[in-house]
Amino acid sequence: MDPAAAADANTAAAAEAPDSKRWWSLVIIGLSQLMIVLDITVVTIALPSAQRDLHIAPADKQWVMTAYTLAFGGLLLLGGKIVDFVGRKNTLLIGLIGFAAASALGGASVSGGMLFGARAVQGCFGAILAPAALSLLTTTFTDPDERAKAFGVFGAIAGAGSAIGLILGGVITNYLTWRWTMYVNVIIAVVAVIGAVVFVVDRAPRRRVEIDYGGTILGCGGLLALVYGFTKAASDGWGNSLTLILFAVAVLALIGFAVLQGRLSAPLLPPRIVVDRNRAGSFSLMALAALSMFGVFLFLTYYLQGVKGYSALRTGFAFLPMSVTLIITSIGIAARLLTKLSPRLLLIPGMLLAAGGMAWMTQITVGGSYAAEVLPAEILLGLGFGLTFMPVFAVATAGVAPQDAGVTSATLNTAQQVGGSIGTALLNTIAVSASGAYITAHALPPSAVASNPATARTLTPVQLLAEAQAQVHGYTIATWAAVGSLLLAGVIGGVLINSGPMSQETIQAGMGGGA
Numbered sequence: 001m002d003p004a005a006a007a008d009a010n011t012a013a014a015a016e017a018p019d020s021k022r023w024w025s026l027v028i029i030g031l032s033q034l035m036i037v038l039d040i041t042v043v044t045i046a047l048p049s050a051q052r053d054l055h056i057a058p059a060d061k062q063w064v065m066t067a068y069t070l071a072f073g074g075l076l077l078l079g080g081k082i083v084d085f086v087g088r089k090n091t092l093l094i095g096l097i098g099f100a101a102a103s104a105l106g107g108a109s110v111s112g113g114m115l116f117g118a119r120a121v122q123g124c125f126g127a128i129l130a131p132a133a134l135s136l137l138t139t140t141f142t143d144p145d146e147r148a149k150a151f152g153v154f155g156a157i158a159g160a161g162s163a164i165g166l167i168l169g170g171v172i173t174n175y176l177t178w179r180w181t182m183y184v185n186v187i188i189a190v191v192a193v194i195g196a197v198v199f200v201v202d203r204a205p206r207r208r209v210e211i212d213y214g215g216t217i218l219g220c221g222g223l224l225a226l227v228y229g230f231t232k233a234a235s236d237g238w239g240n241s242l243t244l245i246l247f248a249v250a251v252l253a254l255i256g257f258a259v260l261q262g263r264l265s266a267p268l269l270p271p272r273i274v275v276d277r278n279r280a281g282s283f284s285l286m287a288l289a290a291l292s293m294f295g296v297f298l299f300l301t302y303y304l305q306g307v308k309g310y311s312a313l314r315t316g317f318a319f320l321p322m323s324v325t326l327i328i329t330s331i332g333i334a335a336r337l338l339t340k341l342s343p344r345l346l347l348i349p350g351m352l353l354a355a356g357g358m359a360w361m362t363q364i365t366v367g368g369s370y371a372a373e374v375l376p377a378e379i380l381l382g383l384g385f386g387l388t389f390m391p392v393f394a395v396a397t398a399g400v401a402p403q404d405a406g407v408t409s410a411t412l413n414t415a416q417q418v419g420g421s422i423g424t425a426l427l428n429t430i431a432v433s434a435s436g437a438y439i440t441a442h443a444l445p446p447s448a449v450a451s452n453p454a455t456a457r458t459l460t461p462v463q464l465l466a467e468a469q470a471q472v473h474g475y476t477i478a479t480w481a482a483v484g485s486l487l488l489a490g491v492i493g494g495v496l497i498n499s500g501p502m503s504q505e506t507i508q509a510g511m512g513g514g515a
Contacts, residue, residue, distance in 0.1 A: 021199050021201075022140055022141070024195070024198075024199040025136070025140055025195075025196075025199045025200045025201070026137070026140070026141075026153060027195065027199075028192055028195035028196050028199055028200055029092075029133045029136055029137050029140075029200070030153060030157040031188060031191065031192045031195070032092065032095070032096060032129055032132075032133045032192050032196075033130070033133050033134075033157055033161070034157050034161050034164070034188070035096075035099065035129075035185055035188045035189065035192070036072075036099075036126050036129060036130055036161075037157075037161030037162060037165070038161045038162075038164055038165040038168065039068065039103075039122065039126070039165070039185060040065070040068070040069070040162065040165065041161075041162045041163075041165030041166050041169060041297075041319075042165035042166075042168050042169035042172070042181045042184070043064060043065070043068075043119075043169065043181055043182075044065065044165075044166075044169065044297055044298065044301050045165075045166060045169030045170050045173060045181075045301060045312050045315055045316050045319075046169050046172070046173040046178035046181040046312060047061060047064055047065075047178075047298070047301060047302075048301065048302060048305045048306060048312075049173050049177070049178040049312065050064065050115065050178045051064075051112075053178065054109060054110075054111055054112045054115060055112070056112040056115075057112075057235070058432050058435075059231060059235040059428070059429070059432050060112060060116075060231065060235075061298075061428070062231070062298065062424045062425050062428040063112070063116045063119075063231070064115060064116065064119055065119075065294065065298060065420075065421075065424050066227055066421040066424050066425050067116045067117070067119040067120040067123065068119040068120065068122055068123040068126070069123065069294070069417045069418075069420050069421040069424070070120075070123065070223060070224065070227055070417070070418065070421040071119075071120045071121075071122075071123025071124050071126075071127065071220075072122075072123035072124075072126045072127050072130075072417050073123075073127075073223075073413070073414045073415075073416070073417025073418040073420075073421060074127075074219060074220040074223050074224075074414070074417075074418065075123070075124055075127035075128075075216070075220065076127045076130065076131065076410045076413055076414045076417065077216075077268045077269055077407065077410050077411065077414060078127070078211065078212075078216050078268060079127040079128040079129075079130065079131045079132075079410070080131040080135075080407060080410050081211055081212075081268075082128050082211075083128065083131045083132045083135050085211070087202055088132050088135045088136045088139065088202045089132075089136065089196065089200050089201070089202040090202075091128050091129075091131075091132040092129065092132040092133060092136060092196055092200065093193060093196055093197070094125075094128065095125045095126070095128045095129030095132055096129065096189045096192050096193050096196065097189065097193060098121070098124070098125035099122055099125040099126060099129060099185060099189055100185055100186045100189035100190065100193075101121075102118050102119075102121035102122040102124075102125060103118070103122060103182045103183065103184075103185035103186055103189075104182070104183065104186050105117075105118040105121070106118030106119060106122065106182040107179040107180065107181075107182030107183040107186075108179070109179075118182070122185075130413070131410060134409070136200060136202070139202070140200075140201070162323055163319075163320060163323035163324065163327070166316040166317075166319045166320060166323065167316045167317065167320070168181075168184070168316075169181050169312065169316055170311070170312045170313035170314070170315055170316025170317065171313055171316070172184065173312035173313070174311055174312045174313035175313075210265070210266035212260075212261075212264060212266065212267055212268040214260055215257055215260050215261060215264070215267060215268035215269070216268060218253045218254070218256045218257040218260060219253075219254070219257045219268065219269075221249075221253050222249070222250045222251075222252075222253030222254035222256075222257060223250070223254075223418060223421070223422075225246045225247075225249040225250035225253060226246070226247070226250035226254075226422060226425075227421055227422060227425040228246050229243055229246035229247045229250060230422070230425035230426050230428075230429045231425055231428075231429065232246060233429050233433070235432075269407070269411060270407065273407060273408055273411055274411070277496045277497075277498070278395050278396075278398070278496065278497050278498065278499050279395070279396050279408065280496055281395070281492055281493050281495070281496025281497040282392045282393075282395045282396035282412065282493075282497065283396065283411060283412060283415040284415075284489070284492045284493075284496070285347065285351075285388070285392055285489045285490075285492055285493040285497075286389075286392050286396075286412060286415045286416050286419065287415040287416070287418065287419030287422075288419060288485045288486070288488055288489035288492070289351070289354070289385065289388060289389075289419070289485075289486065289489050290415070290416045290417070290419035290420040290423060291419045291420065291422055291423030291426070291427075291482070291485050292354070292358060292423060292427075292482035292483075292485045292486050292489075293381075293385065293420070293423075294419075294420030294421075294423050294424045295420075295423040295424045295426070295427030295428065295478065295482060296358065296361065296427070296479060296482050297319075298424055298427075298428065299427070299431060299475040299478060299479065300319070300361070300374070301315060302471070302475075303364060303471075303472065303475055304318055304370075304374075306468075306471065307366055307468045307471060307472060308370070318370060318374065319378070321375060321378045321379060321382065322378035322379070322381050322382040323382070324382070325378070325379055325381075325382025325383055325386060326381075326382040326383075326385050326386040326389075327386070328386070329382060329383050329385075329386025329387055330385075330386040330387075330389055330390045331390075333386065333387065334346055334350075334386060334387050334388075334389075334390035334391060335390055338390060338391055338394060342498075342499065343391035343392075343394065343395050343497055343499055344493060344494050344497050344498065346387045346388070346390075346391045347387065347388045347391050347392060347490070347493045347494075347497065348490050348493065348494045349384075349387060350383075350384045350385065350386070350387030350388035350391075350490075351384060351388060351486050351487065351489050351490030351493065352384070352487075352490060353380050353381075353383045353384035353387065354380065354381050354383075354384025354385055354388065354486050355384070355483050355486040355487050355490070356380050356384070357376075357377045357378070357379070357380030357381035357382075357383075357384060358377070358381070358479055358482050358483040358486060359480075359483050360373075360376055360377040360380060361373075361374070361377040361476075361479050362476045362479045362480055362483070363476075364472060364475065364476065365472065366465070366468045366469055366472055384486075388493075391497075392412075392493075393412065395497055395499055396408060396409075396411075396412045397409060397412075398499065423482075423485070426481075427478040427479075427481060427482060428478070430474070430477060430478040430481055431471075431474035431475055431477065431478040432474060433474075434473055434474040434477035434478065435470040435471055435473060435474030436470075438469070438470045438473040438474065439466070439470050
């Protein structure tokens with residue numbers, strides 16, 4: 001049989017699949033997406049325990065986060081092309097199995113380096129799993145009404161995943177061990193693989209694609225050098241020769257990536273995607289917002305557990321007000337106002353509210369209360385990000401040609417993950433450097449915690465207090481940098497984004513693409 005005719009026959013047969021089977025496939029696709037989203041926050045809550053257990057230095061702890069987000073964001077554009085080349089269902093299965101194997105390796109880690117490597121492999125498989133799930137959702141539900149419902153469920157799962165991860169990470173770390181925040185992915189993946197084999201049908205034929213290997217190497221290599229440069233700056237100083245070499249390599253590689261994309265017939269990131277002022281503004285704003293948000297998530301976790309003495313479970317619940325406020329504001333307020341107001345009338349106040357929340361968080365102290373110093377900041381952050389993210393997703397995906405819809409969505413998610421990776425590394429470097437400068441300026445004895453968290457029990461009460469004060473000082477200085485990033489994001493979004501009110505269909509498409 002002719003291959004094209006066979007593909008058409010398979011697509012027609014799939015279209016006649018029972019409704020129950022198609023809706024069960026949504027459960028499997030949603031479960032795959034949940035695993036990806038959940039894995040960021042579930043590990044965040046467990047990170048202090050993992051750091052103590054594996055003796056990870058303070059300057060290196062951010063690699064548990066950035067190894068995952070950098071690999072995920074850096075390879076996401078390539079992942080979309082792999083989906084077209086290998087097939088959606090096949091890629092979904094490969095992604096699930098690979099993610100589970102990497103998670104098992106991470107749970108069994110005996111050193112920080114082993115955990116970092118496992119997290120990077122998780123990110124690699126996540127980068128093909130995410131576009132496979134979204135592509136299957138698009139090809140499975142073609143009726144406009146059904147697609148709107150499916151994307152609504154998919155978006156809700158993605159939105160709730162971070163909140164679920166916070167609680168699940170606290171429960172697992174509190175009652176089992178941090179290693180089970182890795183092993184839980186194996187359980188989810190096994191269920192998803194079985195369900196995918198039974199229920200998921202690939203309704204679209206494979207396509208021949210050209211893979212931009214040069215762009216992938218230059219883009220990912222440049223980002224890796226940039227993040228590693230920030231890490232070396234924290235441990236060896238900004239003037240260290242290796243630090244400067246890494247920054248130089250990062251600049252040259254990223255410039256090379258930009259030049260190469262303009263010369264290829266099938267680039268990884270087509271220049272036409274980013275030259276539109278509204279999309280450029282959306283990508284820039286998302287990267288700067290994620291830069292602030294991811295880093296402060298890390299600081300707040302360490303502040304609550306390391307300084308305030310919260311358990312992992314209590315820390316998870318302490319984050320909930322921000323997540324819940326963000327979800328309610330995004331779905332209940334921003335999505336409705338976006339049909340009546342220009343996006344900039346939402347995202348500018350959103351960034352100002354988020355910056356206000358960050359500024360409030362700079363007032364944390366060693367002896368301060370959660371209700372007075374942390375909770376108000378979380379509410380403001382939830383309101384700000386909730387007003388911002390929905391308009392950004394909608395603007396980025398509005399008016400995009402059908403052949404560019406996938407790469408546009410992937411670019412927005414890449415901006416979020418890469419911005420978060422750079423932010424976590426940069427803000428952690430600022431915090432570690434500021435803490436060290438505080439200890440030196442106040443003539444405090446070098447703390448054993450700075451070199452080995454496992455020896456904290458050997459410190460005197462005076463040394464412990466000095467260590468806590470130095471840590472809080474570092475967090476507040478880094479958080480001020482996050483405030484600046486959010487204000488800059490608001491300015492860029494206000495200047496570049498000039499689109500009008502959105503239709504309900506565009507908003508729904510943005511919710512699906514952003515998820």
